[in-house]
Amino acid sequence: MKKLAQVIPELNEIHDPELRARVVAVWEEGMELGGWTVDALAEIPFTLLAEDVDVTFIEHVCTVCRMCIAMERVMADAYGDRVQIDHDTLVAGALLADVGKLIEYRRESDGKTVFADMYRYLRHPFTGVALAYKHGVPEPVLHVIATHAWEGDKFKRRPESIVFHHADFTDFDLAKFK
Secondary structure: OHHHHHHOHHHHHOOOHHHHHHHHHHHHHHHHHHOOOOHHHHOOEOOOOOOOOOOEHHHHHHHHHHHHHHHHHHHHHHHHHHOOOOHHHHHHHHHHOOOOHHHHEEEOOOOOEEEOHHHHOOOHHHHHHHHHHHOOOOHHHHHHHHHOOHHHOOOOOOHHHHHHHHHHHHHHHHHOOO
């Protein structure tokens, strides 16, 4: 956990130690299943759906999580209790929303990251929910994972998912902007 927390310091933003441990366990299993190491997280492209994106997977995860925390703080300052956002759900959801990419992607022998066979059947919101569910991650966090991408567009997003969804797509749209 210590090495993962150095790469993802936002793990320390999860106040509940049990939830933090579950989030770490999901990351560890995702890395194991996908054949990734903590060091390799900095080499994985954040998306394979756009050309020449100069943002890594781990940069995206950490940046979007920090964006979510900032949005939560701004809304709390502006609206007080009129907007209810659960901090731990928001942070855990932000850190796990893309964890399924660890098994959606694979590294070829030449070092290039490509879609794994899993991508033909399931995208990362589905595999991320499956991994998180297996580790006992609470349903509100599963909701963020499940609804963060276009797969969740037909589902009513809860506040934490709304915040994450917009932070995620802001980062995605700016990363691919040329």
